[in-house]
Amino acid sequence: MVKPTRVTNDIRALRASHGDITQAELAERIGVTRQTVIAIEQGKYSPTLELAFQIARVFGVPLDDVFHYPDGGQS
């Protein structure tokens, strides 16, 4: 059974609020495939720290505004 990541993100909302950037455009700007952007948005893949910073930089916001981790999420 695949355990889903507890990291959530607001990439979809950020894409919409930044001129409706498409998944393909975002993928091109951070150097990954569109499928990887989709997987990150859906919580099926936790990006590397470097990739997470690149995504945040595209939107010009701090990392915390893009990715969230629930309090008490040690388990």
Place this chain on the structure above:
Amino acid sequence: MSLEERFTWVQGIIAIGGYVVYLAVLFGRAGDNLAATPYVDLMLWTIGGAIVAGIIGGAIVGATMRNHAKDSRDREIYRRGEAVGSSFVVVGALSALVLSWLEVDHFWIANAVYLCFVLSGILGFIAKSTMYRRGLPTW
């Protein structure tokens, strides 16, 4: 579906198809004693054919895709999938060791090793295609 996921499917189909062809021809040749069936040439042709089919299949898939990018997710899925599949290589080596201790006919030793190679490929394919579809586990 990304290029790397398509490659995974090509390799999985070839692994399964190649072994099905091998078994079909082997049993077609077999007489009363399966272990006496000539198999070495067949095994070599099947392995060689799978390698060539993989190269051709990969080239065809590559030619049909515009985006040839491979990213960290692809590399992570490949690494984990290979780790899962390689467990059967160990099983194959151990089975060959045990069968040779028991002085079993070389037909069975060779086929046990070959089967484990095939299972390694199939298991790796299942692991990779599952991770592409359902996501990477976070354990």
